[in-house]
Amino acid sequence: MGHRRKPPSAEVPKATATRISLYLRYLQGREAVGAPTTSSQQLGEALGVTAAQVRKDLGYFGQFGFPGVGYKISHLIPEMKKILGTDRTWQVALVGIGNLGSALVEYRGFERQGFHFTAFFDNNPQLIGSRLNDYTIQDIEAIVEVVPRENIELGVIAVPAGAAQGVADRLVDAGILGIFNFAPVVLSVPVGVGYVSIDLAVQLEQLSFFVTHQHQETVE
Amino acid sequence: MGHRRKPPSAEVPKATATRISLYLRYLQGREAVGAPTTSSQQLGEALGVTAAQVRKDLGYFGQFGFPGVGYKISHLIPEMKKILGTDRTWQVALVGIGNLGSALVEYRGFERQGFHFTAFFDNNPQLIGSRLNDYTIQDIEAIVEVVPRENIELGVIAVPAGAAQGVADRLVDAGILGIFNFAPVVLSVPVGVGYVSIDLAVQLEQLSFFVTHQHQETVE
DNA sequence: AAGTGTGAAGGCCTTCACAGCA
DNA sequence: TGCTGTGAAGGCCTTCACACTT
Numbered sequence: 362m363g364h365r366r367k368p369p370s371a372e373v374p375k376a377t378a379t380r381i382s383l384y385l386r387y388l389q390g391r392e393a394v395g396a397p398t399t400s401s402q403q404l405g406e407a408l409g410v411t412a413a414q415v416r417k418d419l420g421y422f423g424q425f426g427f428p429g430v431g432y433k434i435s436h437l438i439p440e441m442k443k444i445l446g447t448d449r450t451w452q453v454a455l456v457g458i459g460n461l462g463s464a465l466v467e468y469r470g471f472e473r474q475g476f477h478f479t480a481f482f483d484n485n486p487q488l489i490g491s492r493l494n495d496y497t498i499q500d501i502e503a504i505v506e507v508v509p510r511e512n513i514e515l516g517v518i519a520v521p522a523g524a525a526q527g528v529a530d531r532l533v534d535a536g537i538l539g540i541f542n543f544a545p546v547v548l549s550v551p552v553g554v555g556y557v558s559i560d561l562a563v564q565l566e567q568l569s570f571f572v573t574h575q576h577q578e579t580v581e
Numbered sequence: 582m583g584h585r586r587k588p589p590s591a592e593v594p595k596a597t598a599t600r601i602s603l604y605l606r607y608l609q610g611r612e613a614v615g616a617p618t619t620s621s622q623q624l625g626e627a628l629g630v631t632a633a634q635v636r637k638d639l640g641y642f643g644q645f646g647f648p649g650v651g652y653k654i655s656h657l658i659p660e661m662k663k664i665l666g667t668d669r670t671w672q673v674a675l676v677g678i679g680n681l682g683s684a685l686v687e688y689r690g691f692e693r694q695g696f697h698f699t700a701f702f703d704n705n706p707q708l709i710g711s712r713l714n715d716y717t718i719q720d721i722e723a724i725v726e727v728v729p730r731e732n733i734e735l736g737v738i739a740v741p742a743g744a745a746q747g748v749a750d751r752l753v754d755a756g757i758l759g760i761f762n763f764a765p766v767v768l769s770v771p772v773g774v775g776y777v778s779i780d781l782a783v784q785l786e787q788l789s790f791f792v793t794h795q796h797q798e799t800v801e
Numbered sequence: 802a803a804g805t806g807t808g809a810a811g812g813c814c815t816t817c818a819c820a821g822c823a
Numbered sequence: 824t825g826c827t828g829t830g831a832a833g834g835c836c837t838t839c840a841c842a843c844t845t
Contacts, residue, residue, distance in 0.1 A: 378790045382783040408767050428822045428827045445786045446793030464684030470782035539792040545690055547628050555791040557784055557800045562690035563602040564777055566665045570598045571775040572759040573666030580777045633838055648805045648844040
């Protein structure tokens with residue numbers, strides 16, 4: 362039995378995609394300390410899921426393990442990256458250069474996984490024209506022109522709630538493939554454009570909910 | 582039938598708690614424009630869920646609606662806040678005053694929902710002793726002493742992955758009720774302590790996964 | 802007439818359990 | 824023997840459908 366990848370033929374549970382990312386993060390940590398192999402049991406314990414869940418998740422995408430041995434970390438990492446689409450780099454535009462936006466630019470985790478911020482937009486005249494990481498901050502109006510020209514595929518929205526849908530519309534018009542939204546509002550984007558949204562206040566409310574109702578919960 | 586709250590007797594689905602936050606955010610937006618009522622249909626359309634789902638979610642906590650009329654926004658908002666535990670304020674400690682941590686302090690959304698940062702910790706001698714929002718940044722070693730003294734109930738971790746578990750352990754020792762983790766690692770916290778984790782790179786990987794596999798997906 | 806509240810049905814995800822391979 | 828891969832079972836969450844209320 363070997364390590365054969367397959368197209369994710371069957372429908373993949375939403376939660377599986379999230380866990381694949383966590384598996385990858387764990388594997389990268391293990392590789393860094395020189396571990397050669399791991400097992401569904403070990404992965405599961407580290408991430409708080411059952412070993413069966415780990416095997417099922419990986420099973421959606423292929424056969425990567427070796428019975429009696431486990432998974433070879435150096436083999437599994439590239440496979441996870443292919444599955445997640447991070448076996449390549451992505452050009453990312455950031456819209457909204459406020460506190461949060463600036464912090465995201467500095468955040469090393471994105472670059473480390475192959476996401477490059479190569480365009481910056483804001484509507485503040487004070488910011489437009491100034492430099493950030495070797496790039497010039499441009500007017501939001503320029504999105505429709507710049508995004509296709511620079512082959513930008515993903516857009517991060519870090520603007521106030523009231524401006525977010527307008528920015529999303531512009532990104533969609535510009536042909537963006539996916540939107541990562543930090544504005545505290547649910548955006549409407551057409552089918553075919555990827556959409557992931559994080560509302561930081563909502564997440565903190567989850568914590569107060571769990572604490573208030575005494576059930577510990579783990580959320581990602 | 583009227584507006585009667587009940588304890589969340591039955592087990593509440595994990596996803597329901599998330600949606601309650603989104604309902605609240607939407608209601609606050611409607612209230613701001615003076616809307617008196619809303620309906621499960623309207624709520625559902627705005628958030629991308631079915632009307633039945635909305636009614637079911639609310640149903641876990643009580644009877645808040647009026648048949649033929651819908652939900653009175655001014656009544657529903659306080660009820661949602663009680664459910665989420667944000668009908669009060671929370672004292673929050675921030676550990677890790679880097680780019681992300683600093684941005685979180687400035688982020689208005691937390692304050693708006695009643696979360697107050699009232700203690701700051703870092704292990705960088707350059708930062709310890711300097712002021713942030715009227716508070717002095719203290720050494721991480723001081724967590725165990727300061728947290729109980731200042732009645733701090735929630736802790737936000739924004740330190741590098743390698744330091745996160747140690748910080749979590751300190752917070753737990755200090756009697757913290759809940760931990761909100763931004764470090765890209767799965768933390769182990771005892772049962773009884775709330776835990777919510779966000780890995781920003783994981784979320785962006787979700788987006789590249791969806792885009793790569795052509796299925797649009799909405800995630801929060 | 803309009804819209805909630807909720808048992809029942811349905812569907813999706815997780816867990817189980819074990820055949821099969823190294 | 825040890826551990827994966829996977830059909831089958833189980834459980835949880837969502838959707839349906841309609842009685843009931845204003």
